[in-house]
Amino acid sequence: MLFNSYTGKTKKTAKKNLAKRGIWWLVLIFWSMAIGSGISQAQGTSEAKPAEIGKEVYLEHCASCHIPIPPEVLPTQTWQELLEKPQNHYGENLKDIISITQRLIWEYLRLYSRPLNPEEKTPMYIAQSRYFKALHPRVEVPKPVNHQSCNSCHIGVQNLDYRSLTPPWENSP
Numbered sequence: 001m002l003f004n005s006y007t008g009k010t011k012k013t014a015k016k017n018l019a020k021r022g023i024w025w026l027v028l029i030f031w032s033m034a035i036g037s038g039i040s041q042a043q044g045t046s047e048a049k050p051a052e053i054g055k056e057v058y059l060e061h062c063a064s065c066h067i068p069i070p071p072e073v074l075p076t077q078t079w080q081e082l083l084e085k086p087q088n089h090y091g092e093n094l095k096d097i098i099s100i101t102q103r104l105i106w107e108y109l110r111l112y113s114r115p116l117n118p119e120e121k122t123p124m125y126i127a128q129s130r131y132f133k134a135l136h137p138r139v140e141v142p143k144p145v146n147h148q149s150c151n152s153c154h155i156g157v158q159n160l161d162y163r164s165l166t167p168p169w170e171n172s173p
């Protein structure tokens with residue numbers, strides 16, 4: 001009788017919430033399995049699984065307001081600072097970057113970025129990053145350099161594919 005008093009809509013929402021929670025449990029189980037098996041394996045393999053899940057979580061949480069920014073264009077310190085202060089994100093408050101999402105995104109960003117030397121200043125914009133410059137040896141990227149201009153040359157940005165380029169770049173030697 002109790003269940004009959006629910007409207008179809010709330011039932012659906014409840015189902016959806018349950019499914020959502022189920023996914024997180026799966027993620028947790030996979031993650032702990034990856035970490036567990038990692039103890040007996042080489043370090044590289046143990047890092048791969050959480051980073052893989054982390055990439056999906058990154059795409060889900062960090063690509064709604066702007067394109068997914070590739071980890072390698074910014075130093076590890078920048079990503080750490082951004083993840084540690086989600087409530088103060090360039091004037092935005094990223095409320096869903098908590099505990100497990102924060103942790104999984106970190107596994108991904110950390111694995112594919114490099115740290116700076118200790119005396120270097122942490123850049124908070126792509127334009128200030130020497131790693132961004134190093135990744136563009138042939139290109140004088142038009143100013144202003146920021147997340148809004150990447151797709152003028154990179155045609156696969158939504159899937160974090162920064163290898164595919166527009167035809168003029170693709171065909172140049």
Ligand code: HEC
Pocket residue numbers: 061062063064065066069074082083089090092093094097105124125126127145146147148
């Ligand atoms: C609610 C919207 C929103 C979400 C979600 C969001 N950002 Fe941002 N992000 C912004 C805004 C606004 C800026 C500043 C853009 C500007 O100045 O043009 C920014 C800028 C950035 C920059 C600097 C870009 C540049 O051009 O130099 C990085 C890096 C960045 N965000 C990373 C992240 C990461 C990592 C996440 C997920 C944890 C995330 N963002 C999620 C709104 C968001």
Ligand code: HEC
Pocket residue numbers: 069070072073126135136137138139140141142145146147148149150151152153154162163165169
């Ligand atoms: C004017 C065109 C242009 C713009 C704008 C541009 N790129 Fe690139 N990017 C290239 C080219 C061309 C390469 C290949 C390296 C080279 O030839 O210098 C490249 C290489 C890369 C790579 C390495 C890809 C790989 O794995 O081989 C990354 C990552 C990247 N760009 C990210 C970005 C981001 C992020 C932005 C925006 C902030 C951006 N690029 C803006 C043209 C551009």
